[in-house]
Amino acid sequence: MLETSARLLRLLSLLQAHRDWSGADLADRLGVTPRTVRRDVDRLRELGYPVNASPGTGGGYQLGAGAELPPLLLDDDEAVAVAVGLRTAAGQGIEGIGETSVRALTKLEQVLPGRLRRRVGALNAFTVPMLRAPRQQGVDPAVLTELAGVCRDAERLRFDYRDHEGSSSRRVVEPHRLVCTERRWYLVAWDLDREDWRTFRVDRLTPRPPHGPRFAPRTPPADDLASYVSQGVSTRAHAAQAVVRLLVPLEEAAQRITPSDGTLEAETARSCLLRTGAPSLDVMVFHVMFMGFEFEVLEPARLADRIRESRDLLSRALDRGVPSADPRGAGPSPTP
Structure with missing residues (x-):
């Protein structure tokens, strides 16, 4: 059994982790009797923590907002x-x-x-941040905390959603996790109408409370949700998809390629695999080239064909362009 002070901290952590707990669940987690849980809750209240209790079969304990901050935290x-x-x-x-x-x-x-x-x-x-670069469409932190709350409490979420073409729809989902990159936030959720997992950009959704009812969490679509979302937004969402071998170590490629650009996988000490997508193969050609690494196309074969066509087009453009400068720096000779 934990010592009293350690048990109080553990109890406080449990109360912060979920919206409500039954006395039996807390007793089981702490390895004590329900009577000890009641005494520990009273000690937390004496320290200033606002722990609410509701009686009955469906009752339990909740950590609520109080008249003042608990002294253990901050002024x-x-x-x-x-x-x-x-x-x-x-x-x-x-x-x-x-x-x-x-x-x-x-x-x-x-x-x-x-x-x-x-x-x-x-x-x-009333605070305006001055950033080093133009700010992309931001996400309201209040929306993020609202979404984190329904994920934590396993409550159904209703929201209006605007897709990349600007079309709006009303969605009802079972929210699972928030996933963030250095650019955007995404919500991974089970879509009740489509009966499948979906990924939603948070800056495109507007919550429509009230939330609920509660639901039993499902098995997530992947163990690595960051990789799952990265594949979705960088690859699966696009009509054209490709696998490319980059002739640089994974660590070097990762400094330039973000999760929104594609997913990376180590192959050898000097190469890695990039799985990525684009609206078309023509766009894919420039998407891969602008990464700035030596590469080899593994699939699809049509991408290699498009790269050859682009190479020939650029070569013809150069052949019919201005004459090359004199290697000694004098430029082309004037016509007599």
Whole structure:
């Protein structure tokens, strides 16, 4: 059995991880009796944590918003600073930190008192970031935390969705996970109408609460959801698909090729495989060439044919162009 202080921290972590727990479930997780759980909940309340309890068969414990922040966490100014920082990191898609920021922000906003939520909202509403590059269409951090919440609580989600052609539709899904790249956020969910897994760009959806009812989570479409989404947006979504051998190590290719460009797989110490897609084979030719690596087409054979055709077209254009400069730097000789 865990010591009391360690058990309290474990109990607090469990309460933050899900919206509600039954006393029996908490007792089972902690290896104690339901009576001990009740005493530990009382200790958390004494420390300032707002733990709500509902009686009855369907009752349980919930971590709610309180009148003040628990003393173990942050004071008001620190809480506002952390929340604004997490919102900024989540909204800007900073590589390697965005998903973690959303999880942390979801936990923090769950216990923020109303007065601090208003301060955070005002700072975000009236702050304009000056970025190093033009900002792409952004994602509202409030939408991200809302989606993270329904994923956590296994609640059905209703939303309006706009596809890449601008057509709108109403969707009802069982949300599973949020996946982020350095550019965009995606929601992986089971589409109830289409009876299949789908990937949705978060910047194209608008949640339509109320959410629910609860559902039993399904087995995800892949163990590696990041790779699954990458294949979907870079390869499966396109009419033309290809497998290309890049004659550089995987680490070098990964510095230039993003998950939105394609998926990489190590082959040898000096080569890797790229699986990618494009609207057509003609576009694929330039998509592969502009990556800037020596390569070899593995499939389809038609892509190699299109590359040859493009090579011949460029050669003819050069042959009928201006004369080459004199190698000594004097330029073409004038006509007598």
